[in-house]
Every structure is written in C-alpha cells, then in structure tokens.
Amino acid sequence: MHFDVFNGDADGIIALLQLRLSQKIEQPNDPVLITGVKRDINLLKQVDVNKAKSVTVLDISLEKNHDALVEILQKEINVFYVDHHRTGEIPQSKKLVSLLDTDANTCTSLLVNNYLNGEFCTWAVAAAFGDNMQASAEILAKQNNLTLEQQSLLSELGVYINYNGYGRSVEDLHFHPADLFQQLLKYPDPFELIYEKNSIFTQLKNAYLADMDKAKNAEVLFNNEHCKAVQLADEPWARRVSGVFGNELANASPNKAHAVITKNDDGSYTVSLRAPLKNKQGAGDLCARFPTGGGRAAAAGINALPQEMLSDFFNSVSEYYA
Numbered sequence: 001m002h003f004d005v006f007n008g009d010a011d012g013i014i015a016l017l018q019l020r021l022s023q024k025i026e027q028p029n030d031p032v033l034i035t036g037v038k039r040d041i042n043l044l045k046q047v048d049v050n051k052a053k054s055v056t057v058l059d060i061s062l063e064k065n066h067d068a069l070v071e072i073l074q075k076e077i078n079v080f081y082v083d084h085h086r087t088g089e090i091p092q093s094k095k096l097v098s099l100l101d102t103d104a105n106t107c108t109s110l111l112v113n114n115y116l117n118g119e120f121c122t123w124a125v126a127a128a129f130g131d132n133m134q135a136s137a138e139i140l141a142k143q144n145n146l147t148l149e150q151q152s153l154l155s156e157l158g159v160y161i162n163y164n165g166y167g168r169s170v171e172d173l174h175f176h177p178a179d180l181f182q183q184l185l186k187y188p189d190p191f192e193l194i195y196e197k198n199s200i201f202t203q204l205k206n207a208y209l210a211d212m213d214k215a216k217n218a219e220v221l222f223n224n225e226h227c228k229a230v231q232l233a234d235e236p237w238a239r240r241v242s243g244v245f246g247n248e249l250a251n252a253s254p255n256k257a258h259a260v261i262t263k264n265d266d267g268s269y270t271v272s273l274r275a276p277l278k279n280k281q282g283a284g285d286l287c288a289r290f291p292t293g294g295g296r297a298a299a300a301g302i303n304a305l306p307q308e309m310l311s312d313f314f315n316s317v318s319e320y321y322a
C-alpha cells in the first residue's frame with residue numbers, strides 16, 4: 001500500500017497533484033490519502049506502518065513529524081519527503097529520499113516542480129501564489145511566458161485553494177482537502193478548470209469573496225509601526241478566512257508584521273503570524289517562544305495562546321521587527 005500524506009493547503013494539494021499527474025514517475029496503485037486542515041500537520045503518525053510499503057510526504061514539517069518518520073523508516077518503508085518547513089534533525093536512512101529546502105522564497109510545489117523539470121509548472125505557479133510567494137511565482141510565470149492575465153488567474157486559483165484549507169476542523173471547510181485534490185486531478189491544465197462554468201474554481205471564488213467581505217470589519221487589537229494584530233470572530237467563516245486575510249493585510253503593508261487572531265472555545269487564542277513581507281524572517285522562532293507555537297520564518301502560528309500572554313506576544317513581535 002502507498003500512502004500520500006500532504007498538507008491540506010494549496011501548496012500541499014498542488015504538490016501532490018503535480019506528482020500524481022506526472023508521466024515521468026512511476027505511479028502508486030490506489031494510494032491512501034492522509035490530509036486535514038492546514039494547521040493539522042501531525043499527519044505522519046496516521047500512516048499504518050503494518051500496511052505501508054511506501055509513503056510520500058508533502059508540505060508538513062519534518063521536525064513535527066520526526067518520531068513518526070523514524071518509526072516508518074525503522075519498518076523499512078520507503079519515504080519520499082518534500083518540504084520547506086523546519087526540519088529539525090533529519091534521520092539518516094537509505095529508505096529516505098528527501099527534497100528539503102527552508103529558503104523563505106520556495107515552497108513544496110516549487111521543489112516538486114524542479115524535481116519534475118517543470119512538467120506542470122502552471123500548477124506550480126498557482127501553488128506559489130497560494131502560499132503567498134508572489135515573487136517566486138512571478139519568476140516562474142515569466143520563465144514560462146505566462147501573460148499577466150494568466151498570472152492573475154493562477155494567483156486567484158492558488159489563493160482560493162489555500163483559503164479552503166483554513167478552519168479549526170474539516171467541518172469548517174467547503175471541501176475536504178482529499179476531495180478537493182481528487183476533483184483537481186481531473187485538470188492537468190488549470191486554465192481548463194478556471195474557464196469551466198460552475199466549476200470548483202467558481203464555487204471557491206464565491207465563498208471566498210463572501211467571507212472576505214465579512215472580514216473587512218475586523219477589530220484591531222494592536223497597531224504600531226512594526227506590527228498590526230486584528231481579531232476575527234470565532235465562527236466558521238472567520239476561521240476559514242483568517243489566513244488569506246492575513247496575506248492581504250501583509251501585501252497592503254509590507255513593512256509590518258501581521259497577526260490574525262481568533263478566540264478558541266477554551267478562551268485561548270489561535271494566532272496566525274506573518275513576518276513583514278520586506279523582512280521575511282523570525283515568525284517561526286517568535287511563535288515557538290509560546291506554547292503550541294511554531295512554523296516557518298515567513299509565516300507561523302500558535303494553536304492555543306493563553307489569554308494572559310496576548311500582550312506579551314504583541315510586544316515580542318513589535319520589538320523583534322523594530
């Protein structure tokens with residue numbers, strides 16, 4: 001049995017899409033899909049080590065999946081691991097083939113795109129836009145002679161797929177990421193999807209625009225030269241839109257760090273932090289200072305920040321980027 005383990009955001013879904021559409025590599029028979037909401041990254045432990053012969057892992061931090069990976073490798077299961085998040089210590093094993101690059105301007109789909117020599121580069125462009133890597137997306141788009149209109153459509157597609165991954169649980173999402181992946185697998189050419197009437201593209205677009213419209217009234221909790229934090233309501237629409245709304249704030253004020261905050265049932269806060277676009281570093285380390293925090297240099301989060309640490313967090317972020 002083969003297991004495909006992937007993050008439920010645009011980067012994870014599209015990285016797998018590129019691999020499974022490919023004519024260049026051997027394809028597994030009826031792979032088992034393991035994914036979840038974007039924040040659900042402890043996915044590797046869900047692999048059944050007694051049934052797995054091989055595992056592909058995409059866009060989830062090796063550091064956070066280290067123990068499960070070691071167990072899989074000890075069972076002599078082949079692992080192909082592609083990612084751009086924190087790696088921690090990388091296990092040494094002949095069974096592990098990895099493409100790991102934590103450069104702030106690359107993402108898993110771009111790494112897969114290199115691996116496949118650009119076989120589905122239009123999808124990779126959409127993924128890079130979806131992971132908010134504008135500059136890298138535009139470079140790849142230009143290399144492939146995509147027009148500005150094509151770029152902006154692929155950007156929309158990436159943003160909508162990414163938006164679908166945000167929620168506390170899969171019940172918040174419009175599409176389960178595994179179902180969304182299966183639907184997208186019908187479109188080797190993303191423009192076919194984009195131009196199709198009433199397609200998933202259109203459905204996601206309408207849902208996205210409705211949620212974003214509500215987010216414009218968000219309450220500002222903290223705002224200075226270096227950091228802006230806004231709070232969104234604890235409702236499915238807000239949980240879905242928090243990440244992409246954060247990207248929009250970041251693009252509007254590229255010199256500031258941005259935090260989008262929602263309250264959890266237990267009174268703690270979910271935090272999504274983005275480093276200033278002009279200084280894409282430190283977000284992962286900042287979030288890791290707080291319990292349940294972690295992530296990448298450019299974008300990171302805290303799953304349950306205790307209420308009494310909120311102002312501490314704002315001050316830390318503000319001081320760090322001052």
Ligand SMILES: [Mn+2]
Nearest residue numbers: 011059107108
């Ligand atoms: Mn990613």
